[in-house]
Amino acid sequence: MSDAMTANPVQTRKTASPVARLVGSWLPPAVTFVIVAVLWQVVALNNPYVLPTLESVGNSMASDPHMYWANMLVTCQEIVIGAGAGILFGFLLAVAMSELPIIEKAVMPLIVVIMVTPVVAIAPALVVAFGFGMLPKYIVTGLVVFFPMLVNSLAGLRDVDQKALDVFKTLHASRWETFRDLRLPGCMPFVFAGLRIAMPLAVVGAAVAEFVAAGQQAGLGSLVTISAAQANLPVTWASIALLCLLGVVLVSLLALLRKRVLWWSDADVIGR
Amino acid sequence: MQVSNITKSFGPDEARVTVLNGVSLTIRKGEFVSLIGPSGCGKSTLLKVVAGLSDADGGSVSINGKSVAEAARRKAIGLVPQSPALLPWRTILDNVSLPIKINPAANAGRTLRDPKEILTSFGLGKAMDRYPAQLSGGMQQRAAIARAFVFDPDILLMDEPFSALDEMNRDQQRMGLLDFWQSNQKSVLFVTHSVPEAIMLSDRIVLMAAHPGRIAEIIDVDLPRPRNEALYATDAFRDLEGYVRNALRKVMEAAHV
């Protein structure tokens, strides 16, 4: 794809037609998916207790879309609120740490202790502390994304161009001016690297939160555990597929946002 | 600008290395002074001290009779670092306008220049709305110089601004700076490794020696202004170049004994 953008008149090869290019980029993955689907069907038809057939998964979704939709919304809510708070808090704490090193000294050891504690082990304790509502699930989802956001944002805020910083210092730029015009925009590549890790983790976090902090049994993760316990494989795999879809959508949205915010960091994109 | 008796050393007590030892120097208003010397003799360190980016252990720097801290507060210092250090997310115009926008309290009572006009006179009129990554290295460095001139500082400090450029480009940028400076005479302290560059641009060349960093000799460049490329071919230029090279060689040999 980037070949098209950087194409240079001097060394242009015979450019492929748009249809050919589309086929070229879509065909290989499509073939992979078809092969996997065929293998899946072969296993499913011969071992009905291992995998459901693809039709049965599809039928399950088609027969009760509202049920899936409602559960997906619950999981989305956990991601938006829980991961959203974790991301925001991770970023803000990174800003505080980079502006006031004393905060990093004071807080970082505690954060490392929390982060090496398995979230799966904290969750039941959170349920005891905060009850069976949504709060423990938000906390678990938020905890999972918090650390990669904190670490990446902090690295970005520290990675400021020293020569540009010197220019700011000789101009006697205030702390706020230096943050607004230099550190904040400059740390965005790292923030997006953090988000790229955090987004898939947010889905994992929400699913795990529903497994371990059961409470009200709702969400795609709960659906997986309940249906698996009943050996209702079509529902289990339909829920897994939807969790996967959620992850893909989140990562795609992130890629779109990155293109808008971070156009300047990819040399290819600038040449618009 | 006046630098008196600057000393600076680095390192822990046992292994302390003196990098600058009793450096004194005065730059008159509108004078172009080059700093030349062997690698590691403390040129960048001296520039950092003058820019207020690093504190000296002893001695003092005053700019227009004021301390460096006071000068910085008034935005009296223009810095051109070794790399252009432009902000990649801002257009060239926005990059060059930045010093006007920052610390606006210090804008009162000075003749700010129009960023567009200054970019045009640096030959970047067509590149104003482009982003740094879309410009060649030479154009980026010119934009960095324009950024230092735009807010009309009392003194400009440049640390090998052309060192990352190839020879042809370098000469072109050098002549561009010469032209611009000759019509806007500002005090400049210019670090370079190139003898012809130092001669072409400067009123005086400060030759530094290493271990510890100190001023070995101050050489007056009595060549008429305005100057242009034709000067390279003159005997006066060649004689002076031979003299400076010789002085530089002596300084470097002395360091090896």
Ligand SMILES: Nc1ncnc2c1ncn2[C@@H]1O[C@H](COP(=O)(O)OP(=O)(O)OP(=O)(O)O)[C@@H](O)[C@H]1O
């Ligand atoms: N922050 C520092 N800590 C320790 N030593 C330093 C530091 N900065 C510079 N030095 C030392 O001071 C000496 C002078 O460095 P400086 O960068 O000023 O040299 P220079 O003349 O600019 O050299 P060059 O021509 O290679 O740029 C060097 O020996 C260097 O190792």
Ligand SMILES: [Mg+2]
């Ligand atoms: Mg240097």
